[in-house]
Amino acid sequence: EVQLLESGGGLVQPGGSLRLSCAASGFTFSSYAMIWVRQAPGKGLEWVSAISDSGGSTKYADSVKGRLTISRDNSKNTLYLQMNSLRAEDTAVYYCAKAAPYSGSPWDFDYWGQGTLVTVSS
Amino acid sequence: QSALTQPASVSGSPGQSITISCTGTSSDVGGYNYVSWYQQHPSKAPKLMIYEVTNRPSGVSNRFSGSKSGNTASLTISGLQAEDEADYYCTSYTSSSTVVFGGGTKLTVL
Numbered sequence: 001e002v003q004l005l006e007s008g009g010g011l012v013q014p015g016g017s018l019r020l021s022c023a024a025s026g027f028t029f030s031s032y033a034m035i036w037v038r039q040a041p042g043k044g045l046e047w048v049s050a051i052s053d054s055g056g057s058t059k060y061a062d063s064v065k066g067r068l069t070i071s072r073d074n075s076k077n078t079l080y081l082q083m084n085s086l087r088a089e090d091t092a093v094y095y096c097a098k099a100a101p102y103s104g105s106p107w108d109f110d111y112w113g114q115g116t117l118v119t120v121s122s
Numbered sequence: 123q124s125a126l127t128q129p130a131s132v133s134g135s136p137g138q139s140i141t142i143s144c145t146g147t148s149s150d151v152g153g154y155n156y157v158s159w160y161q162q163h164p165s166k167a168p169k170l171m172i173y174e175v176t177n178r179p180s181g182v183s184n185r186f187s188g189s190k191s192g193n194t195a196s197l198t199i200s201g202l203q204a205e206d207e208a209d210y211y212c213t214s215y216t217s218s219s220t221v222v223f224g225g226g227t228k229l230t231v232l
Contacts, residue, residue: 044225100179105174115167
């Protein structure tokens with residue numbers, strides 16, 4: 001059974017840092033691209049960052065470029081999101097998700113974690 | 123990249139059909155057959171319902187169908203059921219080789 005379990009969320013002051021983790025199981029983690037998507041309270045979904053299966057290619061939404069860094073450790077089946085210089089507008093539930101193998105698009109995701117809440121506030 | 127445009131809300135009675143639109147540009151929806159739809163129940167993770175405009179992942183009811191014309195994609199749910207009440211989001215591949223989400227549509231089953 002595919003499982004994605006996010007952790008690392010919490011309350012942080014503006015300008016602070018957090019590192020989110022997403023522990024994967026039930027599939028060959030190193031074979032799939034992964035994504036972080038966030039959802040501010042009461043708002044819609046917004047993609048944050050994506051990484052290729054090997055980790056050699058990464059992409060970022062303009063809103064987080066230069067502040068957030070995606071990475072992965074395929075030996076530990078874990079995806080990460082290092083979040084620096086956090087702002088109030090980064091407050092959201094952060095989901096990790098796995099690329100769908102049956103889609104021709106690299107941007108379709110078939111399994112999602114339950115999310116971890118990041119709150120940026122003084 | 124601006125968000126794709128979806129109606130804020132739609133509603134229908136059990137057994138009826140509803141359609142949710144998703145409007146983009148020639149740089150996203152109109153340019154690629156890579157439109158997807160996700161269903162999200164409150165406090166739950168999104169679920170992929172449609173990919174590549176018309177395809178359903180295994181296990182998704184055939185009451186859900188997708189289509190596209192020009193820069194607008196649509197999700198149709200037939201035979202509405204109470205369990206279909208949720209938020210629905212469209213996404214599209216973009217000319218920047220990234221993805222753009224729609225603003226989301228709240229479906230109410232009356």
